[in-house]
Amino acid sequence: MDWTTVILLLDSTIRTATPLLLACLAGLFSERAGIFDIGLEGKMLVAAFLSAAFASVTGSVWLGLLMGVAGSLVLSAIHGLASITFRGNQLISGVAINFLAAGLTVVVAQDWFAEGGRTPQLGDGERFSGIVLPGALDLRTFTIAEQRDLPLLQRFYSDVISGHSILVYLAALVVPLTWWVLYRTRFGLRLRAVGENPAAVDTAGISVTRLRFAAVGIAGVLCALAGAQLAVAEPAAGFTRDMTAGRGYIALAALIFAKWRPYPALGACLLFGFFQALEARPDLFVTLFNLRVPSALLSALPYILTVIILAGFVGRAIPPRAGGEPYVKER
Amino acid sequence: MAVASQAQHQSPETIPAIELRGISKAFGPVQANKDISIRVMPGTIHGIIGENGAGKSTLMSILYGFYHADAGEIFINGQRATITDSQAAIRAGIGMVFQHFKLVENFTVLENIILGAEDSGLLRPSLARARRELRQLADEYELDVNPDAVIEEIGVGFQQRVEILKALYRKADILILDEPTGVLTPPEADHLFRILHNLREQGKTIILITHKLREIMEITDTVSVMRRGEMTATVATRDTSPPQLAELMVGRKVLLRVDKKPAKPGRHVLEVENLRVVDAKGVERLKGVSFSLRQGEILGLAGVAGNGQSELLEVLGGTMRATGAVRMNGQPLDLSGRQDARARREVGIGHVPEDRQQAGLILDFAAWENIALGYHHRDTYSKGLLMDQAAMRADTVAKMGRFDVRPPNPLLAAKNFSGGNQQKIVVAREIEARPDLLLIGQPTRGVDIGAIEFIHKQIVALRDQGKAILLVSVELDEILSLSDRIAVMFDGRIMGERVASQSNANELGLLMAGVTGEAA
Numbered sequence: 001m002d003w004t005t006v007i008l009l010l011d012s013t014i015r016t017a018t019p020l021l022l023a024c025l026a027g028l029f030s031e032r033a034g035i036f037d038i039g040l041e042g043k044m045l046v047a048a049f050l051s052a053a054f055a056s057v058t059g060s061v062w063l064g065l066l067m068g069v070a071g072s073l074v075l076s077a078i079h080g081l082a083s084i085t086f087r088g089n090q091l092i093s094g095v096a097i098n099f100l101a102a103g104l105t106v107v108v109a110q111d112w113f114a115e116g117g118r119t120p121q122l123g124d125g126e127r128f129s130g131i132v133l134p135g136a137l138d139l140r141t142f143t144i145a146e147q148r149d150l151p152l153l154q155r156f157y158s159d160v161i162s163g164h165s166i167l168v169y170l171a172a173l174v175v176p177l178t179w180w181v182l183y184r185t186r187f188g189l190r191l192r193a194v195g196e197n198p199a200a201v202d203t204a205g206i207s208v209t210r211l212r213f214a215a216v217g218i219a220g221v222l223c224a225l226a227g228a229q230l231a232v233a234e235p236a237a238g239f240t241r242d243m244t245a246g247r248g249y250i251a252l253a254a255l256i257f258a259k260w261r262p263y264p265a266l267g268a269c270l271l272f273g274f275f276q277a278l279e280a281r282p283d284l285f286v287t288l289f290n291l292r293v294p295s296a297l298l299s300a301l302p303y304i305l306t307v308i309i310l311a312g313f314v315g316r317a318i319p320p321r322a323g324g325e326p327y328v329k330e331r
Numbered sequence: 332m333a334v335a336s337q338a339q340h341q342s343p344e345t346i347p348a349i350e351l352r353g354i355s356k357a358f359g360p361v362q363a364n365k366d367i368s369i370r371v372m373p374g375t376i377h378g379i380i381g382e383n384g385a386g387k388s389t390l391m392s393i394l395y396g397f398y399h400a401d402a403g404e405i406f407i408n409g410q411r412a413t414i415t416d417s418q419a420a421i422r423a424g425i426g427m428v429f430q431h432f433k434l435v436e437n438f439t440v441l442e443n444i445i446l447g448a449e450d451s452g453l454l455r456p457s458l459a460r461a462r463r464e465l466r467q468l469a470d471e472y473e474l475d476v477n478p479d480a481v482i483e484e485i486g487v488g489f490q491q492r493v494e495i496l497k498a499l500y501r502k503a504d505i506l507i508l509d510e511p512t513g514v515l516t517p518p519e520a521d522h523l524f525r526i527l528h529n530l531r532e533q534g535k536t537i538i539l540i541t542h543k544l545r546e547i548m549e550i551t552d553t554v555s556v557m558r559r560g561e562m563t564a565t566v567a568t569r570d571t572s573p574p575q576l577a578e579l580m581v582g583r584k585v586l587l588r589v590d591k592k593p594a595k596p597g598r599h600v601l602e603v604e605n606l607r608v609v610d611a612k613g614v615e616r617l618k619g620v621s622f623s624l625r626q627g628e629i630l631g632l633a634g635v636a637g638n639g640q641s642e643l644l645e646v647l648g649g650t651m652r653a654t655g656a657v658r659m660n661g662q663p664l665d666l667s668g669r670q671d672a673r674a675r676r677e678v679g680i681g682h683v684p685e686d687r688q689q690a691g692l693i694l695d696f697a698a699w700e701n702i703a704l705g706y707h708h709r710d711t712y713s714k715g716l717l718m719d720q721a722a723m724r725a726d727t728v729a730k731m732g733r734f735d736v737r738p739p740n741p742l743l744a745a746k747n748f749s750g751g752n753q754q755k756i757v758v759a760r761e762i763e764a765r766p767d768l769l770l771i772g773q774p775t776r777g778v779d780i781g782a783i784e785f786i787h788k789q790i791v792a793l794r795d796q797g798k799a800i801l802l803v804s805v806e807l808d809e810i811l812s813l814s815d816r817i818a819v820m821f822d823g824r825i826m827g828e829r830v831a832s833q834s835n836a837n838e839l840g841l842l843m844a845g846v847t848g849e850a851a
Contacts, residue, residue, distance in 0.1 A: 201447065202433075205421055321436065
């Protein structure tokens with residue numbers, strides 16, 4: 001069989017899994033601290049738009065990323081204010097953020113760029129390009145025929161592992177980092193505690209409010225990275241309306257699948273990423289199984305998987321016990 | 332008493348470990364604490380006793396920095412202290428063991444102990460130090476716990492030890508325990524008291540908040556009594572007596588024993604044969620229980636919680652399936668689950684569930700709705716297809732009057748009544764339905780002394796009307812004083828039956844521990 005297909009599939013799995021993973025880890029920090037975050041989607045969308053818009057205007061992708069982070073943090077602050085300070089309903093706050101983001105990005109994009117709710121195409125320097133890792137070949141300089149002649153391991157390394165944007169490698173680093181922070185540091189211990197029993201944290205003399213705001217803030221930064229990967233990392237070249245397309249919700253499903261743990265989150269997001277990558281390759285089923293699968297069915301795969309996971313077919317997932325409930329000091 | 336004399340041997344300390352002067356605290360219109368002054372001497376166990384809502388917990392929360400007093404001063408070891416938050420209280424050497432533990436259930440013992448008292452940003456050194464110190468504390472005070480055990484997998488007795496260890500790890504010299512024995516079995520409570528003795532011998536000062544007179548008499552050196560936000564007395568424990576304390580708490584003379592005439596049992600009301608229950612996990616909860624109950628008789632079911640009493644009540648009340656045979660007034664009951672609680676009420680079985688907040692009431696519903704609950708379909712509450720709300724409310728007002736529910740407001744949500752008054756609402760509903768058989772579980776758990784006396788009287792009155800009563804309680808005193816006959820349950824079986832007037836706590840205690848034989 002032809003390895004090219006497999007390698008391209010895996011390459012695209014990594015690329016599509018990255019925003020899911022970053023959003024999933026964002027949700028992990030927030031929910032482990034007891035704040036449910038439906039608004040991952042909205043934060044990603046706003047960050048995607050702002051990073052593309054400012055990258056286009058200033059010509060610097062880094063300035064764009066910075067603005068994306070700032071925008072995502074503003075939404076985090078709104079969510080924190082509503083659900084921590086004013087003890088509002090976390091789900092409603094999250095949904096509101098998603099609507100706000102979906103509407104605002106298109107309106108502002110239309111106002112600024114007048115291109116039908118999208119940003120202009122980004123050129124070099126205005127987006128993150130692929131990084132060629134040491135020892136890897138820049139496959140863009142090879143023809144398909146030349147690639148076929150390379151050793152398999154070299155092709156795998158150069159195409160699947162190498163050649164992604166810096167955000168992909170950053171996401172890969174955030175997984176062990178998240179694990180280490182959660183299980184090896186004081187901050188992580190307190191974060192996990194506040195999501196399980198905030199009263200225990202409060203009576204130990206630690207501020208529940210501050211901890212939860214910190215967690216929501218971290219979620220904001222990670223969501224911004226996820227949004228930037230969608231809009232300003234090769235091969236993407238700008239923002240289009242509703243470009244997150246439910247990834248924030250899929251990230252939440254992956255989080256439940258992973259039972260709120262970092263390494264399983266990586267696995268879950270790779271799985272969802274794989275399904276999304278499959279979507280683009282209906283020809284694969286024809287070559288492999290001589291089966292014509294409707295592309296609509298392939299597009300639906302990640303969502304079908306989400307439903308199966310949420311229906312509890314993958315074992316009982318126990319969410320953080322204080323999740324979703326504002327902390328009120330008992331009378 | 333050895334306990335009291337030991338405290339006397341200590342040098343005549345003159346500086347109190349804690350002194351509160353003129354503490355006042357109001358929550359809106361409710362004055363929770365009124366000008367409270369108290370001196371707690373170092374190296375003593377100081378009891379604070381009072382009914383629910385007397386202000387004990389508020390006072391301690393002020394001391395622990397949870398609330399701020401509106402007025403008054405706090406002195407720790409003679410130094411004026413401003414306790415703004417829990418962190419400040421911990422720094423001042425105060426540790427608190429709350430009634431509802433403040434533990435993270437899926438953390439290990441060690442993780443819970445270091446939470447908030449970590450040495451540095453990384454956990455490893457803190458965990459190592461905690462492990463070392465825990466071993467020392469365990470030896471010193473009989474406080475053994477496995478440091479790597481996960482909280483939700485250990486018993487409540489151990490969880491409480493973790494709370495005490497948390498306080499000691501933070502170098503607390505003053506330990507406040509809020510109703511510590513409420514969740515403990517008698518042997519666990521005994522162990523706790525041994526720990527408290529050890530702590531006192533090491534010079535720690537202990538404040539014990541409770542509403543149980545027996546504990547005060549057993550373990551404290553000094554006792555302060557609170558009533559309606561005020562400190563009514565502080566006395567040396569050896570100079571007082573339970574009746575005197577009860578009177579100080581309630582403000583009137585309280586009967587601690589139940590006053591009842593001998594039972595006049597009539598015909599059989601309930602006959603239970605070979606009842607078996609297997610729960611969802613496949614564990615057999617009832618292993619062939621048989622007994623009978625007659626008119627005008629109270630049968631008390633004694634036993635440590637979790638030995639099948641709850642399941643028995645649920646089966647008879649119609650909320651759990653079982654196998655075996657039960658006859659009510661001679662008619663067999665359907666135990667397959669097809670007959671629900673409403674069907675049981677129709678054949679004359681009333682049920683006061685063990686957990687009034689979970690099963691007895693809907694906390695967000697008003698008192699009148701709760702009073703009608705379970706009987707709402709009856710003609711007295713109905714106008715054709717509709718509920719007769721006016722009748723329900725009028726009936727609620729009448730019942731509240733007869734059962735002295737305070738405040739007598741039928742529109743108030745159940746959650747806004749105190750524990751004792753909530754229980755009175757449930758008891759009023761069930762007793763006034765005049766059931767042939769009343770199932771009543773933990774009738775006075777978390778209920779004030781005054782209300783206990785009242786509820787006991789009502790139960791005895793129902794018996795004297797010729798009704799049968801099945802009483803389940805973990806309070807042995809309650810079983811002994813109310814019952815005519817006592818059956819002791821252990822591990823899903825009835826270990827033995829005794830005539831209440833010819834039994835005592837020792838004999839029942841042995842049966843509760845599973846020791847059989849007529850020698851017991």
